[in-house]
Amino acid sequence: MPLRMTWSVAPIASASGNVDDIEGALEAFDRSVLRILDDFQVVTGVRAAALRGSARIMRERMLSEGRAAVGRGVRWTARVGEVEVTLTPER
Numbered sequence: 001m002p003l004r005m006t007w008s009v010a011p012i013a014s015a016s017g018n019v020d021d022i023e024g025a026l027e028a029f030d031r032s033v034l035r036i037l038d039d040f041q042v043v044t045g046v047r048a049a050a051l052r053g054s055a056r057i058m059r060e061r062m063l064s065e066g067r068a069a070v071g072r073g074v075r076w077t078a079r080v081g082e083v084e085v086t087l088t089p090e091r
Helices: 022-039 045-071
Strands: 003-009 013-019 076-080 083-089
Touching (some): 003 022, 022 083
Antiparallel strands (some): 003 083
């Protein structure tokens, strides 16, 4: 099911885009988190560890709660630490 995905890592970065399905959303999310960890010099040490932890939890929630919500055709939003993701089914 095509989705609109919006994500943010406050206050560092945010973006949105269309993806084909939940797996595409996960790939986009993973790429974005890795880019932040690689490109932003301010995300190091404890902050980088916290971002990795939040991203891991968010990924699990996207696979469970997010997949279930979009499967029902409803919008889903979650926040874990500095990470927020919204998945909106495209109809």
